[in-house]
Every structure is written in C-alpha cells, then in structure tokens.
Amino acid sequence: MGRLTGKVAIVTGAASQAEGLGNGAATAILFAREGATVVLVNRRANQAEELAARIRAEGGEAVAFAADVTEPEAVEAMAAFTVASFGRLDILHNNVGIGGRLSTPETIDLADWQRVFETNLTSALLCCRACIPRMRTGGGGAIVNVSSLAGVIGLSGSPGAVAYATTKAGLQGFTLSIAADYAAENIRANCLLVGTVNTPMVSRLGADALERRRKSVPLQTEGTGWDVGHAAVDLASDEARWVTGVMLPIDGGFLAIRQWPR
Template sequence: MTDRLKGKVAVVTGAAPRGEGVGNGMATAILFAREGAKVVLVNRSAERAEKLAAQIKDEGGEASVFAADVADLDACEAMAAFTMKTYGRLDILHNNVGIGAPGTPETVTLDDWNKVIAANLTTTMLCTKACLPRMKAGGGGSVIMVSSIAGAVGLMGSAGAVAYSTAKAGLHGFTRSVAADYATQNIRANCIVVGSVHTPMVAHMGTEARERRRKMVPMQTEGTAWDIAYGAVYLASDESRWVTGITLPIEGGLVNLRAWPR
C-alpha cells in the first residue's frame, strides 16, 4: 500500500465478478483499497460482493457492500446516500457495469438493444447523476467510465456487436460532457478504453479464440483486469488532478497501432 488514495471514498459498481477469476471491477476495488481508499462495493449479488469485501478486509483494507440494480434511479440515490452515511464523503465513482449481446442492425432484437444500452450507458448516467451532488459538496471528485475498444473501432464479424459498440461509444461522449459541465467544480471525468483482457466475462472463450485475440494485439500479449485497475488508480488519484475529458486506451496498442507492410 502506497496511500495514493488515502482519505478518499470510492464507489465501484459491478464490483464482484460473475464467475471465477478476477474481473475489472474486482481488481479495481482491491487496488483502491490497497491504496488507502474506503470502498463501497455495489453489486446485484450481495453474496459475491460480501466475499470480495472479506478479501479486502483480510488485506487490511476497508470495504462495505451495497446490493443494488443500478439501472434504477432510486437505487442509485440510495447507493450514494449509503456511502455518505457510512463514510461521510464521496470522492470517486468507478462505473463498471456492462453487458454485451450479439447482433448487427439487421439481426439484433429490440429487447437485446434496450438491455445493452441500459446496462452500459443508462446505469452510468444514473450512478453519476446520484453521486455528483455529493462530490460537489465535498469539493470535487473523479468519475471514471469503463468503455471498450468496441466503442473506439468497428468490430468486423458475422455475429456483430452493434448494441455493445454503440453503448460503449456513447460513454466517450458522456465522459466529455460530464468533464465539460463540472470542470470548474473540481470534478474530473475520464474514460478507460478496455482492450482484449481475460476476465470472467469472457471465460467462455476457448483457447483458439483467445489466441486469435492475443495475436491481434501489437504487443502480442493478453491483458488482465489488473492492467485496467492500475489505470483506474491513476485516474482516481491526485496524480491526475489536471486530467479530465480523456479516453485512456489500455489495450496493448490495439486502437492506435497498425502493422505497416515492409
């Protein structure tokens, strides 16, 4: 622990993974706690969140659990109120909730479209809406969005990912809007663009598919949730006090680098 977040209170949504292994939210919550933050673990499954909270406490960190579906505004308001009642302040919001579904504009169902937009984009807006007044009252804060390379580049493939790509791209615009609206109030908003990381969300992926993804990355390596979490620590800390409105790709060069024929 180096105390980069000492004295801060962080809310991490979608904190506990859905399966075995370490997800982006879990890694971020653990590193936030290791760096001295008090962490509120927000999850639909209280059982999984309690398990994560116990792990953080075993390491000497501090964490509390708030079970909620953050697609509901009242739940988001209750989440923010719980954080203030428990710790007296709210400095960091890490928006990590998201799901995907296949489909091109021709094949995606309206039900899947609405679910993906709601889970990735609307939840982020609602959580941010609830937390901003508390950040303003405390003199500032850091709001972090979690996007994907799917929102930064077009993904070719027969299955398609139009709803997921659209939702993740929407987070980029949402980030810049929040950053602009609250820049004079010492509230920063930034977005992490997640690359080909291996987490429980893609645990169903076979060895061959993982290898294809690895070879697409210019660095020729597969990322982990810890790579994403270290970026989140930077954006949450005072080290990035003059950084707002950016999209930070953590993806081994996949978005910005291309091989040139020799």
C-alpha cells in the same frame, strides 16, 4: 501505496460474475490497497461480500452494497448509504457492462437493444446523477467510466456488436459531457477504452479465441483486470488532478500501432 488515502470510492459491478478476476474486482482491490474505503456494488450481495472479505483480509476497508444500478431508487440509495456511512464521496468507478447477443440493426431484438443501453449507458447516467451532488459537497471528485475498443472500431471480436459498440461509444461522449460541465467544480471525468483483456466475461470464448486475441495485440501479451485497475487508480488519484476528458486506451497498443504482416 497510499495514493487514495482518505478517499471514499464506489465501484459498480465490482465483483466478478464467474471464476477469475474481472476489471471491477481488480480496481476495487487496488483502490483499497491505495488507501481508499470502497463501496462494492453488485446486484447480488453475496458476490460483493466475498470481495469485501478478501479486501479486509489484506487490511483494506470495503463494504458490500446490493443494488441494480439501472434502477434510479437503488442508485440514489447507494449514494446516500455511502455518504451516511463514511461522510464523503470522492470517486465513482462505473464498471457495469454487458455484451448482449451478437446482432446487427437488421437482426437485433428491440428488448435486447434496450437492455444493453440500460445496463451500459443509463446506469452511468443514474450513478453520476446521484453521486455528483455528493462530490460537489466534498469539494470535487473523480469519475472513471469503463468503455471498450468496440466503441472506437465498431467490433467486439466478432461481427454484429451493434448494441454493445453503440453504448460504449456513447459512454465516451457521456464522459466528455460530464468533464465539460463539471470541470469548474473540480469534478473530473475520464474514460478507459479497454481492449482484449482476459476477464471472466470473455473466458467462455475458449483457448483458441483467446490466443487469437493475444496475437492481435502489438505487445503480444494478454491484458488482465490488473492493467485496467492500475489505470483507474491513476485517473482517480490526485496525481491526475489536471487530467479530465481523456479517453485512455488499455489495449497493448492496438489502437496506436499497426503491425506489419508476419
């Protein structure tokens, strides 16, 4: 405990949109447990307020901030609020993401393509653009972007994830660019490649599909938001001060290990 004491963190897409614990909520809770003051960003304030109340009930520090992170003005207001309220900004956790409709280049609607890009990739650009100058003023910072195995293997459990896979691959390149451009200013950027984690976003798939996902993982266990959150804590902490530009799989060994047929 205390690995993030004295730090101020922004977590976008912090509160789960359905019942259960998502990656953003787990990360925010763990950041607070490790001593960070956490700004919980969601489009709808009521969900972020509920998460903030949960964190405060544990003795942590958290506040909700309503913002659509695809809107430049809202993102700038988010960063300005954080520094005005707490005096600094040390950690940015870009967690916002949507799947979009299953489609291929032949079938995708252009409006859906643009919506997925704005949510998954442009939001990260806007948040970094607003937060990096504040991090620089404080002497550095840590950025953690949340990507997906779909950005590596091109699939998202079902065929036809062209927009989602493209944006998640783009987020990895974006992370490397940030890491390279700002390393000399002590601003680190790393990326989590999240595998078949059971979150509210995928719970609608049903029990059979979730069981197939579990069996596809070499460790033969189901990932949770806590697994993602613990990795985010590691990368955000000063213990990772010499780690930047890393693509860290949180996937039960899926990318690294290929099982023999059983």
